[in-house]
Amino acid sequence: MPSAAARTPPRPHAPRASSTNRRTDVGPCFWVSPAGHEYFFRPPGVSDGAILWQLAKESGGLDLNSPYSYLMLGAHFADTCAIAERDARPVGFVSAFRSPMRPDTLFVWQVAVSRDERGQGLAKELLKHVLARPACRGVRQLEATVTPSNTASAALFQALAHEMGVPCRVVPGLTEDLFPGSHEREDTYVLGPMPRPARRHAGKTMKTMKKRGETS
Numbered sequence: 001m002p003s004a005a006a007r008t009p010p011r012p013h014a015p016r017a018s019s020t021n022r023r024t025d026v027g028p029c030f031w032v033s034p035a036g037h038e039y040f041f042r043p044p045g046v047s048d049g050a051i052l053w054q055l056a057k058e059s060g061g062l063d064l065n066s067p068y069s070y071l072m073l074g075a076h077f078a079d080t081c082a083i084a085e086r087d088a089r090p091v092g093f094v095s096a097f098r099s100p101m102r103p104d105t106l107f108v109w110q111v112a113v114s115r116d117e118r119g120q121g122l123a124k125e126l127l128k129h130v131l132a133r134p135a136c137r138g139v140r141q142l143e144a145t146v147t148p149s150n151t152a153s154a155a156l157f158q159a160l161a162h163e164m165g166v167p168c169r170v171v172p173g174l175t176e177d178l179f180p181g182s183h184e185r186e187d188t189y190v191l192g193p194m195p196r197p198a199r200r201h202a203g204k205t206m207k208t209m210k211k212r213g214e215t216s
């Protein structure tokens with residue numbers, strides 16, 4: 001059977017797409033769900049802003065932000081955001097950014113998956129995909145806020161922490177009184193600390209340096 005990459009025609013913005021199931025690349029790539037559905041993950045562009053807005057609107061569980069703010073995701077935060085397509089149809093996205101004041105923290109702003117595509121691990125995989133990108137090198141924790149009634153969102157972040165083998169703490173976040181009008185409080189989910197990447201062959205490097213007289 002031909003590979004996923006071989007079956008899908010190459011796109012101009014994804015010259016070297018590969019499967020995240022094989023994790024050979026963290027650029028635009030394919031992921032095949034356990035049910036056998038194939039998804040294409042890529043960073044959003046400015047021209048995806050209206051699509052992201054539409055996905056957020058249809059998701060049913062998100063505060064809908066202004067269309068302008070979704071355009072800004074592609075314009076300024078593309079390397080920490082991802083859009084998922086199935087058969088070239090947008091079906092989900094993650095918007096996130098590294099906290100300017102705490103760059104070791106990836107703050108996940110919104111996650112949405114089309115109703116028909118839910119329950120296959122797509123949201124979790126999109127988050128793992130963003131975390132694996134070079135733009136997230138040095139990220140030690142992930143944060144998101146979740147309203148107490150959003151059990152799907154809470155389950156998503158707990159499942160992600162479990163799969164990554166890191167703790168998930170729930171700490172006080174945004175209280176109701178901070179919002180204009182009525183709004184549930186938002187608890188902060190903190191996943192981490194994430195392990196630092198292994199320093200491969202560190203011992204060997206040290207030995208080599210000693211041999212060369214580069215250490216005292």
Ligand SMILES: CC(C)(COP(=O)(O)OP(=O)(O)OC[C@H]1O[C@@H](n2cnc3c(N)ncnc32)[C@H](O)[C@@H]1OP(=O)(O)O)[C@@H](O)C(=O)NCCC(=O)NCCS
Pocket residue numbers: 059060061062109110111112113114117118119120121122123124125150151152153155156157159160
């Ligand atoms: C939350 C949302 C993004 C989850 O998308 P999804 O692709 O169905 O999630 P996944 O399939 O990756 O599920 C991840 C985990 O959460 C669990 N989960 C997902 N939806 C769930 C639900 N409604 N109830 C209980 N658990 C749920 C899954 O069982 C899975 O756990 P597992 O790995 O232990 O099996 C989706 O329901 C959605 O778009 N909701 C509306 C928007 C929203 O509320 N976004 C989150 C706030 S930012």
